[in-house]
Amino acid sequence: AIARGKPVVTANKEALAKHWPEIMARARRRGVPVGFEATVGGGMPVVRAMQRHCSGDEIESFAGILNGTCNFILTRMKEYIVRHLEDREIQKRSLPLEEALAQAQRRGYAEPDPSNDLNGSDTKYKVAILANLAFDTFVDPADIYCEGIWEESQRIVPSDLYFLHHPRYLAGKFALKLVGVAERRYGRPTLRVHPALVEEAGPLGDLAAVSENFNGIVIRGRRLQTQFIKGLGAGPQPTTISVASDVREIATGMLRARAAGASAPGEAALADLPAAGTRRGAALGDVRRVPTRGYLRSFSPDVKGIYARKLEILARHKVNVQSVVNVREFVYGRDRVMPDYIEIDATPDGAVRDVLRAFRRLKNVRDPMYFRILEL
Amino acid sequence: AIARGKPVVTANKEALAKHWPEIMARARRRGVPVGFEATVGGGMPVVRAMQRHCSGDEIESFAGILNGTCNFILTRMKEYIVRHLEDREIQKRSLPLEEALAQAQRRGYAEPDPSNDLNGSDTKYKVAILANLAFDTFVDPADIYCEGIWEESQRIVPSDLYFLHHPRYLAGKFALKLVGVAERRYGRPTLRVHPALVEEAGPLGDLAAVSENFNGIVIRGRRLQTQFIKGLGAGPQPTTISVASDVREIATGMLRARAAGASAPGEAALADLPAAGTRRGAALGDVRRVPTRGYLRSFSPDVKGIYARKLEILARHKVNVQSVVNVREFVYGRDRVMPDYIEIDATPDGAVRDVLRAFRRLKNVRDPMYFRILEL
Known part of the structure; x- marks a missing residue:
């Protein structure tokens, strides 16, 4: 589409994350706008927040719950355990990840093949896109350290939730979440995806409270300090709306440019197209x-x-x-x-x-x- | 500035809320962009969230803690009470609103004349601006029902916080906040500003957890359900950054339009200028x-x-x-x-x-x- 000079609105985070420099360079050359609000956190305006609002600030770090499927599953497993804390037969009657996943699939929150959600890849692509904006660079998603929640040797089990929530053990001090984390460290973007314990009463308490199929992200800037955004994650509705919003914004920009007599309407509508950066992934912190x-x-x-x-x-x-x-x-x-x-x-x-x-x-x-x- | 065809970036919420239709109509006529991210929630991208992201959705309601000064004061009063709950001399040693205000002034979170913050006017102007965007209308701020927290017959006192937080009484079930609320009701925007009790464990728990000089807003849409945004409120830093971000966005748009050969560069940069609506305030719900x-x-x-x-x-x-x-x-x-x-x-x-x-x-x-x- 870009080659034919057509504006592009995409929800395909994998393609965008992997081919960021080519897509941005080509779009810039042809004067074609690219909208991608739907690639990250469909139900929350996080791409625009990163892109525009933080453009006056220097972003130091962000940490997000960016996959609604995983969050729904972990919420169900936790709720089950909390409801049955005093059940003497708790182990026999516990809710394994596989059953929570089946619930998610029945509700339409998980794909028939949920691998990319559960092994962290989906979160990894989103972290790459947000890091590109936040640190004005190109991150190759393959370089991001990534752990999931259901690989054979890396699977959340009911005893984990029991340990985290039973008053005898950690007593609900932490919420278990799959997170994507980005920090400036050693002068470089340092990125990782893994399950993490988020303290309920600590400075990241907002994030700990993101449950069900919601997404949430904490953004730390040098001057704006902490921002927090939360919205619906999984599901077709948020994606549709984000795509529609991108389309509308680009169309409005093009119409106005035409009214103003612009020779190449697309050019004027380029919505803050990020720099293409290098074609090779930036060096990341270790x-x-x-x-x-x-x-x-x-x-x-x-x-x-x-x-x-x-x-x-x-x-x-x-x-x-x-x-x-x-x-x-x-x-x-x-x-x-x-x-x-x-x-x-x-x-x-x-x-x-x-x-x-x-x-x-x-x-x-x-x-x-x-x-x-x-x-x- | 608009009359001279110059783009406008403003942080003056009172002027914008009161003269919305004139400002928008004039800007539209002259093809001049108007940036006003800084008028509401300087440290959180709420104007853009309302303006762009939710443009694909129908907004049903929002409720926000929009004044950092009030929130700082109420946080201090609450913390003092919670720290001294078991003090037998609690009344003598309590922290009245006047002292919490003095603390806010020392930290630069409150103006020397804090009337507009404390009587709710500041929140009222912000509700008007957000309602204009959310409901695509013009609301005369004078029509918004408004109660504050320090008028002589409407002042928060230490016993209020004691009642809310002592285990003998409401035991911290609610957080006391000054809120601006907007709902579609009876087919009309229905708007109000007043102190309110926000349930800590309820569906508005995110809002209850907004403390110190932070702002926060819950936005409910028909399709996106609930979004929540939180960021720094009071203070010169957030305002400066929002203004800078508006300036940058407008400048980028104008440069691009010029590159594209637009005859009236301003025109192409009109950042989603909202409809001017009627010059008289819309009829509000009762x-x-x-x-x-x-x-x-x-x-x-x-x-x-x-x-x-x-x-x-x-x-x-x-x-x-x-x-x-x-x-x-x-x-x-x-x-x-x-x-x-x-x-x-x-x-x-x-x-x-x-x-x-x-x-x-x-x-x-x-x-x-x-x-x-x-x-x-």
């Missing part, structure tokens, strides 16, 4: 160096020596342990593995990932996963 | 007919018969009473009046105002005030 803290979860049978081996690995990687908690209410499978949660102090993210890798090599230890506490 | 519920506060000495007289007036106006509560911890003045809070069922707002008028005529009863529970 997420392995970012200090994070949180909880390491893994499953193991209640046998002698297994905790000692885990703690020994942690010590070897210089990770400080705060506490180790067994959740005895949940015992899985024939070999009766039990989840435990190890709370760690702030550590470079790469060291924690090395620990996870070492855990995976341990006999008897299964599905280690890291729940980072979100801090901005 | 706020007196809107059903509201909440708490009536008044002060009276602990003498026989005074409650009976109040209840008799309520009955005469067909207002159902749910409960009557004395707050004995607070006794004011030489005649030792004590605040009581009468909880009422949903009643047409006009009837409650008639009750307040009748209360004011009662001997021994002082400063009756109505705390409406915000519902959208």
Whole structure:
């Protein structure tokens, strides 16, 4: 369409994120406007907020819940656990991710193939698009560190929600969310997508409160400090409206330009087309160096020596342990593995990932996963 | 400036709200763009959200905390009370509105003359501007029903916060905020500004959580359902940035139009200039007919018969009473009046105002005030 000089309005975040420099350069050359409000957070005006409002400010970071499908699933799993906290049969009657997903599909909040939503790719493309605007660059989405919530070795299970919400354990201090995070660090955009614990009563409490199929984003600027935007995520309605709004804006601009006697109507309607930047992805900050803290979860049978081996690995990687908690209410499978949660102090993210890798090599230890506490 | 064909960027909400039709008609005639992001919620992109994003939707209502000064003051008064809940001398040591205001002035969050902030006028102008965009009309701000928080007979006092937050009474169920509310009702925009109780755990919980000098707004659309935006309110920084962002947007538009060979560069840059509408204010819905519920506060000495007289007036106006509560911890003045809070069922707002008028005529009863529970 661009080659034929036609304005483009798109909701295809994958194509836009991957081919950003080509699309923007071509559009600029041909004087063709490109609207893409619908690619991120259909029901909230986040693209325009980034594009226009923050143009007078310097954006330092943002963190968003950008996938309505994941958020709906995590909300259902949490609600189920909270409703059944005192049920002695909680494990048998718990709501696994697969069932929450089926609910989402019945309501039309999840695609028949939900892989891109659940493995974080959808969030990754959105982070790339927003980072392009926020940091005036081109980020190759393939360079963004990304963890999801349902890969075989990286799947949220009911005991996670139980541990987070039961008064005996973390008592609802944190909400579990799939987040996309962007920060200026080491002079570079540093980007990551992963499940995270968001403190309910902390400075990111607005984000912790984003539930159901809503999206939400916190944007930190040097001068405007904190902005927060929240709106409907998953669903065809928001997308349609964002597309319609882009179309209308471009059409209005073109009509006016024609009325004003512009020779190339498209040119005048170019809605703040971002710089094309380089054709190769910008160099990103190293997420392995970012200090994070949180909880390491893994499953193991209640046998002698297994905790000692885990703690020994942690010590070897210089990770400080705060506490180790067994959740005895949940015992899985024939070999009766039990989840435990190890709370760690702030550590470079790469060291924690090395620990996870070492855990995976341990006999008897299964599905280690890291729940980072979100801090901005 | 418009008469000379110069683009206009303004942060003057009073002038814009009062002279909307003239300004828009003149700008349209001369092909001059008008930027006014800075007039409402400097630190959050609410004008653009209303103007562009929601252009594909039909807006049903909005409710906003739009004055950072009031919000800062109410936050301070609440925090003080919450910190001293169990202090037996709480009344003597409480933080009156005047002192919270002085704190706001020291921090630069309040003007030397704060009348327009505290009597609700500032919020009223902002509601008018947002309603013009949301309902595509011209609202004369003088027609908006408006109550503030510091007029002599309408002043928030420490016992109000005590009643709202002490576990013996409402136990923090509600946050007290000065809100601007707009709804389509009876086929017309129905607009009001007043202090309101916003339920912390209810559907407007996002709004209840807006504290300090932040602004926040909930926008309800027919298709996009609920959006929420929050950002810095009071202070020179947000205003400056919004103005700069408007200037930049207009300049970009004009440069592009010129590049495209437009004969009247301004024309092409007209950023979605809203319709001028009629020159006379639109007919608004009657706020007196809107059903509201909440708490009536008044002060009276602990003498026989005074409650009976109040209840008799309520009955005469067909207002159902749910409960009557004395707050004995607070006794004011030489005649030792004590605040009581009468909880009422949903009643047409006009009837409650008639009750307040009748209360004011009662001997021994002082400063009756109505705390409406915000519902959208």
